[in-house]
Amino acid sequence: MPPTIYDIADHADVSTATVSRVLNDESKVAPDTRDRVMKAAQSLGYQPHASAQNLARNRTDTIAVVVPLLANYFYMGVLRGIQNALAPKSYDLLVHAPSHPDAVEEQVRRAAQRGRSDGVLLLSAPLHEDIANSLDESSQPVVLVDTRHPDYESIYVDNHRGGYKATCHLLEAGYQRIGHITSGTPEPDPAAERRRGYEEALDEVGHPRASSLVARGSQEPFAFAKDGGYTAMKRLLQRDPPPDAVFAASDMQAIGALQAASELGVRVPEEVALLGFDDIDVSAHVGLSTLRQPLRDYGELAVEKLTARIQEPDRPVSSTVFDPELVVRDTCGTQTGET
Template identity: 55%
Template structure:
């Protein structure tokens, strides 16, 4: 039997993927490693050919990520963390973006096709029984991001706690009619943030008024600026408008701010506003928000998946981050600003 890239990898002390990268002139290989691999290949009398390349593809060295919406600040930051972590490995990242919730099925099927990827990251997607069975039957390495399930590794944020903190903060500031802007249909993070909102109201002895919960029914759906704009317009048309709003995401909060400005209302004089995420632009508009570690979520998700690929029999693990309140200028001041221990950023 002739020399294969497995022989070269073993003698050079590198992975098969690294040998493949050298022969394909990939930039993600150090010059020292490249020289060592080429020297070993020459010593063994190896010449790249089709059959050897086929052997190298027994493992794809690809990680697939199914993402609901690619053009979203939250996902862009999570992906940045994923890319940085993948760059430190012998793997590449393959993204499958679903423009709408209805298209997640088809993208998931593409990602799970045999031979496409060695592992899968599934972002912000509720696991129906059908999804759960499909993932189990795939028998691959799978990590959920921004979602959780007992059967799979996951990285998420305590969204219930975040929704509670945002609403409790507004209550403590003295706001009376606190509304909530969510999305329709609601992915798990939105459902959980609304649960936290409702929990804080009930603990304060207040009822949950369905008229104060709004979501856009128009396209584009989800955590997008247009949805926040449309939902805020709905709230402003109520017979008795709210005096504060907890918005399920910062990007929606930007749309809500636009609707308030068009209505001639000022923040925080006429209405308080709290978002969720702490995307880069939030500090420039002075948005009070709940910060979640988006970049770290992406990195840890990749680390979990790589660990699962190496140790497929290890116990399922769940990493849950706690959000942090970041106080800026979209809520009226009170002593609670000092009690929170947070400052403008």
């Protein structure tokens, strides 16, 4: 049996209250008592029992995050931000990643269970009523990232503006037939908003919005995945006439598109320009032009908001919207300087 504070109390000939005081606060304990306790703890190799502390303190110093997908560049970026912000605050991170998309709800419930963590971060969580309700009941502090909901702190990017910016950039570069690769069906909100931004930009300059210029990815393994971009691009390039530029709803899809083009012997950006969305880590490696989302900042900001709310549960709900920033690299054919 590992030693408890009772053992320490015995050895140091004090009460458990005193032991606890020595181990935790600075509060009034006589120096030599403190010494005796510390020595006893040391010699017994004492380690506090986390569960017991959590229960007694009604606090876990842990925050939970629900990630739809581990091993995804997008979430990896956010997670890194979270981790960075968490470490100095000495919170631990409980990661809930559903093994299957349908399991999201269960994971949210689990993450929000009382006594498990002090607050919950939800990444890209589609907030069905069900989920919203069980969140409400658990009355845990919650911060949403890459989604929004009027009742919760939210952090997200202006997707519409991103789509618009992307398309404008391509238009300004003189491209005439600008295609778009969107997500699989059902189209998640962010994808729909990006598409609308794209459409609006075209409308504004009076470009035709041929449906033959829009292709849809698949839902597997997830809505913004590479495979979808790959097949969508193949379809687009085989149309007659093919687009001379393509705006993809995500970088992963753009990377799939890149591969499709390469297989068809279509050069990028000479024969077809390509623009992604997200600026995930690998985009820099492959020279993909894109609209940047500050993923790390999402994570850091989310932690700030969450910890603030943990300390002050009634603070007003605030949302933060980021403006996606155009990052010009090799694939959009408008590069002026260096990589």
